[in-house]
Amino acid sequence: MSAPVAGSATSADDLELLARLRRGDEAAFTQLVERLHGPMLRVAMIHVGNRAVAEEVAQDAWVGVLAQLDRFEGRSSLRTWVLRIVANRARTRAVRERRTLPFSSLDGAAEPGRPAVEPERFLPAGHRWAGHWASPPRSWGDVPEERLLSAETRAEVGRAVELLPPAQRAVITLRDVEGMTAAETCELLELTEGNQRVLLHRARSRVRRALERYLDETEVAR
Amino acid sequence: MTDPMAEDLECRQVVEAVTDYLEGAMAPRDRLRFDHHLALCEGCQDYLEQMRTVIRVAGRICSR
Secondary structure (H helix, E strand, C coil): CCCCCCCCCCHHHHHHHHHHHHHHHHHHHHHHHHHHHHHHHHHHHHHHHCHHHHHHHHHHHHHHHHHHHHHHHCCCHHHHCCCCCCHHHHHHHHCCCCCCCCCHHHHHCCCCCCCCCCCCHEECCCCCCCCCEEECCCCCCCCCHHHCCCCCHHHHHHHHHHCHHHHHHHHHHHHHHCCCHHHHHHHHHHHCCHHHHHHHHHHHHHHHHHHHHHHHHHHHHC | CCCCCCCCCCCHHHHHHHHHCCCCCCCCCHHHHHHHHHHHCCHHHHHHHHHHHHHHHHCCCCCC
């Protein structure tokens, strides 16, 4: 059903790739770059917030990855291990440039969030069914798969993610875009499990609203 | 209180608990109440399904 979860244990593929990398196989390195450069940039961006600097951090991290290959112990996936190196370097870089971390406690889960769904979509107090749907969401079960996964829909969801506050954007990027586990996300972003979940909730809720709006509007336009 | 279902969830609460539910971060008793509500509420079933769709589409943002 869902895509394989990235980042759990080291897979057989990883081990094979690792063996080739350790032998200095250039094709293996190219393969790794193709697979991980995009995710590396996105992780770096979370911390440094600037494309050019993120590129530098990623380049720099590749050097670190190669230098530390022998120290990889296979307790996580290769991907998680690489992204951890990127996150560390990006954080160091952000501190050096005195750029405050985008998801400092000020921007965290402590402040009250907006409701996941507009309050007016529920029946008001005093109603017999107060708090239940007045305007329920429609099923997306009849939306064709090719529309849900079309370039346009994906771009719309990508835009909604971009518009999120930094901490929410960081969490949803690692969890849902990159497919990392909660534990990995907490580690890379230095968040507690509870805060990670709150931020994920807010992020997904906002993106759902954006996708709902988009699907409703384009439905009408058809 | 004897009946764990005595306090019914409202849809308004369900939409705020949906991530805890999907993350498996609910106490068994809360999960039971959530499932109970879900079984009876089509709106919340659709909402949960929408959330799963959001996760699925987000996972494809970067693919071609």
